[in-house]
Amino acid sequence: FGSYAHNNIESWPADKPLHINVGLEEPTLKSTADIQIKVPEVQFSPKNQCPKKSIAANTSALQDFLYVADDIFVILGKIDETIQSDVFKFITNYNLSVYAESTSGLREKLTSALPSDIKAKYILRIGSVPSCRYWRDLENEENIEVFSVAQNALTGLARSSSIVSEVNWNELDYHFEKEKICEYASHDALEGLISNYPNAEISWFRHISESIPDNSLVFLGNSLPTREWEIAATRIDKNLKCYSNRGANGIDGNISTFLGAAYNNDDNESWGIFGDLTAMYDLFAPWTLQGVDSNIRIVVINNGGGRIFSRIDAVNSSSTQAKESIINNHQIGFKSWAAMWEIQYIKALAPNDLNSIPQGPVIIEVIPDQESSEAIWAQL
Ligand SMILES: Cc1ncc(C[n+]2csc(CCOP(=O)(O)OP(=O)(O)O)c2C)c(N)n1
Numbered sequence: 001f002g003s004y005a006h007n008n009i010e011s012w013p014a015d016k017p018l019h020i021n022v023g024l025e026e027p028t029l030k031s032t033a034d035i036q037i038k039v040p041e042v043q044f045s046p047k048n049q050c051p052k053k054s055i056a057a058n059t060s061a062l063q064d065f066l067y068v069a070d071d072i073f074v075i076l077g078k079i080d081e082t083i084q085s086d087v088f089k090f091i092t093n094y095n096l097s098v099y100a101e102s103t104s105g106l107r108e109k110l111t112s113a114l115p116s117d118i119k120a121k122y123i124l125r126i127g128s129v130p131s132c133r134y135w136r137d138l139e140n141e142e143n144i145e146v147f148s149v150a151q152n153a154l155t156g157l158a159r160s161s162s163i164v165s166e167v168n169w170n171e172l173d174y175h176f177e178k179e180k181i182c183e184y185a186s187h188d189a190l191e192g193l194i195s196n197y198p199n200a201e202i203s204w205f206r207h208i209s210e211s212i213p214d215n216s217l218v219f220l221g222n223s224l225p226t227r228e229w230e231i232a233a234t235r236i237d238k239n240l241k242c243y244s245n246r247g248a249n250g251i252d253g254n255i256s257t258f259l260g261a262a263y264n265n266d267d268n269e270s271w272g273i274f275g276d277l278t279a280m281y282d283l284f285a286p287w288t289l290q291g292v293d294s295n296i297r298i299v300v301i302n303n304g305g306g307r308i309f310s311r312i313d314a315v316n317s318s319s320t321q322a323k324e325s326i327i328n329n330h331q332i333g334f335k336s337w338a339a340m341w342e343i344q345y346i347k348a349l350a351p352n353d354l355n356s357i358p359q360g361p362v363i364i365e366v367i368p369d370q371e372s373s374e375a376i377w378a379q380l
Pocket residue numbers: 222223224225249250251252274275276277278279303305306307308309
């Protein structure tokens with residue numbers, strides 16, 4: 001891995017991707033020692049991205065931003081459980097408009113906007129890099145000032161922005177009086193759309209989230225699942241622990257990542273939700289499920305291709321041939337895949353099909369209605 005190679009993860013300057021080879025002990029033919037197969041977790045924070053300043057200096061840098069920033073909008077990525085209540089208090093004390101991704105643990109506790117509601121001159125991002133499209137588009141919106149508070153110290157933007165790693169939340173002050181936002185009109189509109197188009201892909205995220213028991217682990221895979229969950233998942237607080245791989249953006253290895261997290265979650269259910277191409281990139285992942293009896297649910301939203309691309313104007317205006325090859329249209333189903341690994345299988349064509357999910361690992365293939373899906377996207 002050439003120029004990315006470093007002897008020690010601590011010396012990685014975090015300005016380029018890092019490829020890590022995990023060297024497990026090599027057994028010799030004769031050795032009888034136990035082989036270490038579990039890799040220890042390493043906590044580290046990249047050094048150069050965010051110069052290490054004192055927490056007081058960080059807090060005053062954020063305070064300076066708050067002094068000039070009117071019309072502030074807060075975006076929450078994944079935040080550490082230890083600061084969730086401080087962040088919650090900060091946002092509610094100052095009536096800040098907020099878009100809280102599910103990985104923040106605060107989406108259901110705050111009145112979180114829909115992604116389409118985010119409009120601001122100043123963005124305060126708290127937590128790891130957000131997965132919403134809005135964040136990616138900020139790359140080209142240099143007139144919007146961005147200040148991030150992120151423990152991992154990664155800006156997640158190639159253009160200029162400010163970042164600190166941690167602040168004292170209860171020492172901050174924000175003076176711009178704004179009317180408290182209690183409800184967003186877009187939430188009501190969404191409810192109407194979900195009841196008009198119950199089999200649309202977005203509506204399935206409401207049905208799936210309603211079927212998930214309290215305290216479950218939820219992994220949001222690529223591509224649209226990570227976006228559609230944020231829009232339509234129930235806002236009833238079920239204390240779900242949500243994860244996603246979105247920062248890296250690869251559609252490979254999603255199911256394996258989910259199963260890795262699920263194996264440490266024996267006491268509660270684990271739900272991973274993936275696009276069909278994403279599932280096809282990781283077809284061998286379920287081999288590790290043999291002999292596992294915990295309630296692991298692999299949901300494949302089979303919309304017959306990479307539908308995220310049909311949301312891109314340039315793709316839609318391309319020739320039919322170009323469009324089909326970018327989207328990779330197919331008619332492949334996942335029943336035989338489940339049979340291959342001897343995993344229980346449910347085909348969900350209507351919301352009721354989620355009513356009786358058996359114990360143990362299950363593959364749930366959801367078939368959304370394409371026309372309804374397009375109708376909802378057109379009206380959102
Ligand atoms: C390893 C890898 N290959 C290709 C891509 C490009 N890519 C991004 S999204 C996507 C389509 C994903 O389709 P699917 O999993 O069916 O999800 P949907 O868009 O339908 O929600 C592709 C091929 C990628 N991100 N990573």
